[in-house]
């Protein structure tokens with residue numbers, strides 16, 4: 074080991090390639106060795122893989138820095154418009170593999186580490202992923218950053234540097250147990266702390282009128298407290314380009330002067346306490362689907378990161394020689410990822426009117442021209458509303474500003490729809506029903522020039538439900554931007570076997586032009602190609618089976634169909650519908666010993682919000698049914714059930730590529746888009762799904778004959794809700810369903826305990842807004858078609874190839890190109906770097 078770390082004698086090429094920037098294996102090796110010595114600071118004899126990980130990450134980060142500096146300089150020099158993606162969540166996943174891929178130095182990294190006697194994959198596995206998001210929404214933000222950099226669009230991602238990300242999930246006795254995610258415990262080699270980039274954030278207190286020097290009436294906010302936000306920057310490298318953007322995450326710290334005040338009065342402990350409370354602002358990511366709890370701190374988190382981000386943007390504007398704050402919409406596009414950052418509309422108005430002393434009308438024109446809003450949900454419980462009293466106590470100035478925005482806006486409504494006071498009442502940003510509240514989706518809509526949904530169906534539903542009145546007011550502001558996922562991470566990085574086969578078959582242009590996967594269609598009749606296709610899938614399934622064995626003890630046979638549902642656990646996603654089918658198949662096998670089923674592994678994964686009672690029971694049910702089935706020799710020849718603990722981006726890399734069947738079975742109208750559905754499709758899984766979210770478009774692209782469709786349509790769901798949903802009718806009409814429910818309720822899977830699953834079964838029988846039983850018969854019938862289709866290996870392979878071949882639309886590059894052209898009006902900037 075000592076020898077390996079000794080710098081090699083210089084050769085002519087070494088001197089040309091600096092150890093901080095050189096892209097060859099040798100230069101990278103020297104960079105790693107330098108970091109082992111000067112950054113990790115461990116003696117050679119004590120080096121473990123995690124030390125190599127840290128040194129490699131730092132060496133790779135070094136290689137992005139020249140790109141990073143050149144990217145900022147180029148867009149400043151050229152005066153090009155910058156996109157700011159404001160998101161309370163970024164579910165980035167492991168960074169090393171992705172950065173190495175995007176820099177084009179995979180072979181060099183492998184060779185460099187091998188030269189040091191350590192395996193590349195072993196080093197990759199050491200990374201603790203930053204879990205700064207709950208699921209799809211946060212992962213979408215991360216995919217979009219990858220595409221923005223790859224498409225050479227200057228971008229800043231703005232978010233929160235949570236000290237504890239989404240909890241780690243363990244399964245004890247079938248139940249979810251939450252463990253804090255201490256992702257920063259071993260440091261974070263990707264971020265660069267910028268202690269000099271900091272902004273004050275006010276909170277609470279009251280407002281005062283005063284006259285400025287010119288005698289104008291103005292408002293001053295006297296805060297109850299001030300917290301300081303500090304920037305931490307993570308580089309975002311584009312694939313195959315020099316563009317390297319940045320993700321700026323804000324961390325809270327106590328304002329020094331406040332502490333000094335306390336010191337001056339001798340109250341040392343008060344000063345320390347201040348520090349403690351300030352820092353709690355960015356302490357922990359809240360799980361979504363969580364009721365009431367932590368409302369106060371959540372609003373503070375949102376305001377905190379948005380205020381820091383907008384102050385930062387205005388600071389950059391101030392430094393531009395050729396622009397004033399009036400040019401903001403020409404220089405920055407601010408995108409709101411859901412309503413979490415929507416307080417930005419009022420905050421930008423405050424910064425422009427109170428602090429920059431702009432005229433209200435000018436400030437409002439700037440604000441609307443700069444913001445865009447992406448809606449992510451129609452679920453009423455997920456539409457953010459803040460109780461008015463609480464909001465006013467926390468953000469007194471913003472409440473005044475929102476009243477003013479609202480009053481001017483409602484005048485506009487009256488002008489456009491004279492005499493329609495009912496409409497005016499409906500559209501008010503201040504809600505009246507159930508206690509007064511501030512409706513954030515309305516604030517975001519009124520304050521944005523562009524509003525979009527995230528799949529075709531979702532955007533349509535948005536226009537005729539939640540935002541119907543707003544669509545009638547401003548139809549031209551509404552559009553659809555169907556989500557996408559990055560093929561770099563979700564194909565190239567996570568499915569190296571398929572990547573190799575694709576490269577050999579159609580070349581590697583698909584990495585940036587995913588439409589080129591269409592080229593696969595001409596190979597579906599080639600038996601040798603189909604065999605290679607199956608070999609790749611088989612190897613991926615073996616890889617997942619190893620992981621499942623290690624993490625759950627369940628043995629899966631990679632020759633079986635892998636039927637996978639991974640996503641947050643939620644009633645609307647209907648993991649329990651999947652379980653009802655499993656129990657149905659189980660009953661059939663038990664009742665008919667001669668029955669032969671196409672053997673299947675049912676694989677689940679996903680976290681439940683810690684306070685979501687039914688979701689946690691669904692996890693317990695999956696595990697209980699699994700424990701029964703996996704050990705019963707009558708059935709375990711045909712079926713197994715596994716719940717993979719702690720679904721996250723890292724294990725998603727193993728899961729999506731191993732699927733034969735993708736479960737996308739939400740109640741029609743409830744899943745805005747889904748992105749997991751796209752990752753499965755790219756990796757050659759067939760979908761069993763409802764006409765919901767992007768499933769509709771997946772089916773359109775794949776062809777109806779290559780998609781397993783079941784269930785009610787959104788229209789039918791609405792009709793049933795109007796008529797009154799009667800689950801008892803579905804039970805009465807289906808003896809199999811009745812026995813399945815009785816079996817679960819009767820304690821068959823819970824050692825005779827009839828209480829543990831009662832709330833779940835009662836919910837399905839009497840009180841289920843997601844109509845599980847209404848879709849049961851259709852789902853089971855569809856699953857039987859899936860089993861029949863699986864028996865024809867070649868037909869299945871053709872369908873699988875066609876799904877991948879036709880998944881091009883679901884690249885985040887396509888989605889981002891649409892945002893750039895139709896909402897942000899930003900164009901590519903080619904970055905040149907001297908090496």
Ligand SMILES: *Cc1c(COP(=O)(O)O)cnc(C)c1O
Nearest residue numbers: 208209640721722725747748749
């Ligand atoms: C893609 C992804 C999701 C979103 O999955 P859906 O099926 O769209 O809900 C959630 N979590 C992780 C880790 C993901 O990679």
